[in-house]
Amino acid sequence: xxxxxxxxxxxxxxxxxxxxxxxxxxxxxxxxxxxxxxxxxxxxxxxxxxxxxxxxxxxxxxxxxxxxxxxxxxxxxxxxxxxxxxxxxxxxxxxxxxxxxxxxxxxxxxxxxxxxxxxxxxxxxxxxxxxxxxxxxxxxxxxxxxxxxxxxxxxxxxxxxxxxxxxxxxxxxxxxxxxxxxxxxxxxxxxxxxxxxxxxxxxxxxxxxxxxxxxxxxxxxxxxxxxxxxxxxxxxxxxxxxxxxxxxxxxxxxxxxxxxxxxxxxxxxxxxxxxxxxxxxxxxxxxxxxxxxxxxxxxxxxxxxxxxxxxxxxxxxxxxxxxxxxxxxxxxxxxxxxxxxxxxxxxxxxxxxxxxxxxxxxxxxxxxxxxxxxxxxxxxxxxxxxxxx
Amino acid sequence: xxxxxxxxxxxxxxxxxxxxxxxxxxxxxxxxxxxxxxxxxxxxxxxxxxxxxxxxxxxxxxxxxxxxxxxxxxxxxxxxxxxxxxxxxxxxxxxxxxxxxxxxxxxxxxxxxxxxxxxxxxxxxxxxxxxxxxxxxxxxxxxxxxxxxxxxxxxxxxxxxxxxxxxxxxxxxxxxxxxxxxxxxxxxxxxxxxxxxxxxxxxxxxxxxxxxxxxxxxxxxxxxxxxxxxxxxxxxxxxxxxxxxxxxxxxxxxxxxxxxxxxxxxxxxxxxxxxxxxxxxxxxxxxxxxxxxxxxxxxxxxxxxxxxxxxxxxxxxxxxxxxxxxxxxxxxxxxxxxxxxxxxxxxxxxxxxxxxxxxxxxxxxxxxxxxxxxxxxxxxxx
Numbered sequence: 001x002x003x004x005x006x007x008x009x010x011x012x013x014x015x016x017x018x019x020x021x022x023x024x025x026x027x028x029x030x031x032x033x034x035x036x037x038x039x040x041x042x043x044x045x046x047x048x049x050x051x052x053x054x055x056x057x058x059x060x061x062x063x064x065x066x067x068x069x070x071x072x073x074x075x076x077x078x079x080x081x082x083x084x085x086x087x088x089x090x091x092x093x094x095x096x097x098x099x100x101x102x103x104x105x106x107x108x109x110x111x112x113x114x115x116x117x118x119x120x121x122x123x124x125x126x127x128x129x130x131x132x133x134x135x136x137x138x139x140x141x142x143x144x145x146x147x148x149x150x151x152x153x154x155x156x157x158x159x160x161x162x163x164x165x166x167x168x169x170x171x172x173x174x175x176x177x178x179x180x181x182x183x184x185x186x187x188x189x190x191x192x193x194x195x196x197x198x199x200x201x202x203x204x205x206x207x208x209x210x211x212x213x214x215x216x217x218x219x220x221x222x223x224x225x226x227x228x229x230x231x232x233x234x235x236x237x238x239x240x241x242x243x244x245x246x247x248x249x250x251x252x253x254x255x256x257x258x259x260x261x262x263x264x265x266x267x268x269x270x271x272x273x274x275x276x277x278x279x280x281x282x283x284x285x286x287x288x289x290x291x292x293x294x295x296x297x298x299x300x301x302x303x304x305x306x307x308x309x310x311x312x313x314x315x316x317x318x319x320x321x322x323x324x325x326x327x328x329x330x331x332x333x334x335x336x337x338x339x340x341x342x343x344x345x346x347x348x349x350x351x352x353x354x355x356x357x358x359x360x361x362x363x364x365x366x367x368x369x370x371x372x373x374x375x376x377x378x379x380x381x382x383x384x385x386x387x388x389x
Numbered sequence: 390x391x392x393x394x395x396x397x398x399x400x401x402x403x404x405x406x407x408x409x410x411x412x413x414x415x416x417x418x419x420x421x422x423x424x425x426x427x428x429x430x431x432x433x434x435x436x437x438x439x440x441x442x443x444x445x446x447x448x449x450x451x452x453x454x455x456x457x458x459x460x461x462x463x464x465x466x467x468x469x470x471x472x473x474x475x476x477x478x479x480x481x482x483x484x485x486x487x488x489x490x491x492x493x494x495x496x497x498x499x500x501x502x503x504x505x506x507x508x509x510x511x512x513x514x515x516x517x518x519x520x521x522x523x524x525x526x527x528x529x530x531x532x533x534x535x536x537x538x539x540x541x542x543x544x545x546x547x548x549x550x551x552x553x554x555x556x557x558x559x560x561x562x563x564x565x566x567x568x569x570x571x572x573x574x575x576x577x578x579x580x581x582x583x584x585x586x587x588x589x590x591x592x593x594x595x596x597x598x599x600x601x602x603x604x605x606x607x608x609x610x611x612x613x614x615x616x617x618x619x620x621x622x623x624x625x626x627x628x629x630x631x632x633x634x635x636x637x638x639x640x641x642x643x644x645x646x647x648x649x650x651x652x653x654x655x656x657x658x659x660x661x662x663x664x665x666x667x668x669x670x671x672x673x674x675x676x677x678x679x680x681x682x683x684x685x686x687x688x689x690x691x692x693x694x695x696x697x698x699x700x701x702x703x704x705x706x707x708x709x710x711x712x713x714x715x716x717x718x719x720x721x722x723x724x725x726x727x728x729x730x731x732x733x734x735x736x737x738x739x740x741x742x743x744x745x746x747x748x749x750x751x752x753x754x755x756x757x758x759x760x761x762x763x764x765x766x767x768x769x770x771x
Contacts, residue, residue, distance in 0.1 A: 311460050312506060318456070336461065385505035 003322045003367045007207070007299060007360030008156050008184055014209035014361075017254045021211055024246035031243045032234065041245045048248035055255040056186070056203070058193035058218050064235045065248050068215040069183040069204030070103040075217050075239065076179040076200040077107045077150055079225030081117060084147040084177065086226065091147040095120045095138070097130050098343035101156050103202075104181050105339075108150065117147070127294040128160040128344045136170050143174040151178070153201075154185035157340040157356055158291045159300030161189065168197035177223055183207060183215075187258035188266065188297050199223040203255075205247070209361065210254030214247040261361070269359045270298040272368050276357060277301050279372040284379055290341070290354070299359040304341065304350045308382035313355055316378035322371050325356045353386070392416045392555060393503040394512040395495055396449060396457070398442030400571045400578045401514025401558060403449035407574055408557035409512045410453055416512070418450035418457040421499065423466040423588065445578050452575050460502070462494055469493040471589050475602050478625045481654040482729025485542070485699070486587055492545035500553055510553045515539045517740075518559030519551055526682045527551040531738040534563045541699050544733035544743035548681045596626040608657030610637060613650065613666060624657050630667055630725020637661070648725070668722030668752035672697070672732050674744025677715040684708075684741060694735040695719060697726050697746070708734055708742075715744040722752040 029041035177199035205214035231240030310326030337351035394406035450457035516532035
């Protein structure tokens, strides 16, 4: 039997969400149609919007449905950038961090390459925490040059949580919009969009038991942004394309369940995660617990193993039926050194030899035991293989 | 056995993996990522390291029904193959990167990693056969499909490496049969074109690629007597035996075409001359390896055949180890052999040994050389 400890990659589709999805897939109608069939599906879509808004604590009109996290981030980052530059051509700076997910790094770098954006990379410490003081000082001098601040809420690899309130408190008085990637975070720690003061926030369904191909950008009503997809003007003109009511409904249900269960689940997973961390540290003197001193999400455990390659560890654990990850998704199956760890000042050896375990709703105490039983053999083989190259 | 099938994304390695499964082995497919930026390598079917190739390999593994992983060997590949390729050209030699890759990546780094991870052997789609002799020693032999025979590029394998190697295609009579079999197995790579060129040179233009890395320094093209005939734009762009691209305005005195005889990177000179001056009768390599069991009495000249290029003809020769170097006396001249090339020694169909050529002796008495000695006036180096 497979033990799945890679919830941050994707979480199992919940049974009740699947049922809901399948049920609504069978309803005929385009939500934009005026007739009664269209209206019926529109109703489903708007119910979903209202429900998701409740789960995320925002106004229903602030929910822009997208095809997933990456599209949300592209819309949030490019849309805000173009809006701000359109208002004042001198605002070319995007403030961000090199520990961001590629879904956010790549749109920023695209803007840098093709549209004159300048990216200010905030210093990051060994624990993976950004330098808030540096941000404050920079903004004092350069606020009029800044288009937006883009910082993820919780890191998908290390689990480190950004103090979004602090960032917004610095940016808001200066009129600078902040976008946050909450894809790895939503459903794992309490999030209130209304209280956050964010201008925009990206979320995704499949990380919380919803279907792949469903996401949303939450855009505050006070925020304007330029659309990146043009067509029928759906979703307040920010995201054209026929609206996908069944997927929105399934997403909303997954979000509702995740948020309702969050407190109890966070406690339960925290206990399992701590057991896993203690177990790993007891097994191997080579294990270095990443970001142990930083504030982290409760379902994430990340380690580097001196002298081992992530490739080998992953293979040997997989051979024993344990699914883990070396970090974020890879290109063409190639796991290069983690850019997140490199950004935290780790060397290439460390960044190559990491493992991320992320727990979720179906993870049990027995799963953690299976992992801890499989680990010594994997470490043993990986260490031998590591010494050969 | 637990077998690691190296899958390039081509038809040969896919069929090899399928045959290993059928033979009852526990097979895991592995694609070697040889570049950290796979998108930057050539696209389509010409190379073996693109994202598309990796996806082809994965699909083949799915169809065969084996687990599939991508392992990153990009750092090691750069160090052992790409950098070696550049420095060999820089030194005026002509390397064979596929051979280096077999020697240092596929049957070294990959095999070592595989053994450490609990595997017994590496399986590839090379056209060559491993046969056991009467005493139980493993021998590497030419493939039954002689037109596709790749035993030359495997000549670097040692007895130890042969023990952990598996070439399931060696007993098939032609590549067409492999393609047919792939189609029958439902492998979508059945009709994928062969790759010929060097996988890490995106546009297939080795000279341009080298010029980007080594720079272009204009130098003289001279004849065997040292007379200046023209100018070149970088010595490393030339290979011994090359005829085209010399751009010498004047014809030779005898009206016959001129060939590159030697490349001297130290003086940045390219020596040209008539075809007969390319003829070589003796090859000497300071470093050599035995492929399996060594020759019983290697200090005494013995009859064999030598092959100096992947798809070249073999030539009858006599071979012996003299003062620690492998000396190969050809019974008929070989044309256009460059230092840095590999000479593989065959006994019948068996690969016996290989050496990297350091010196050559010309069939023309006055022109015995190692490339560098032509210009420095040193008499035949061997």
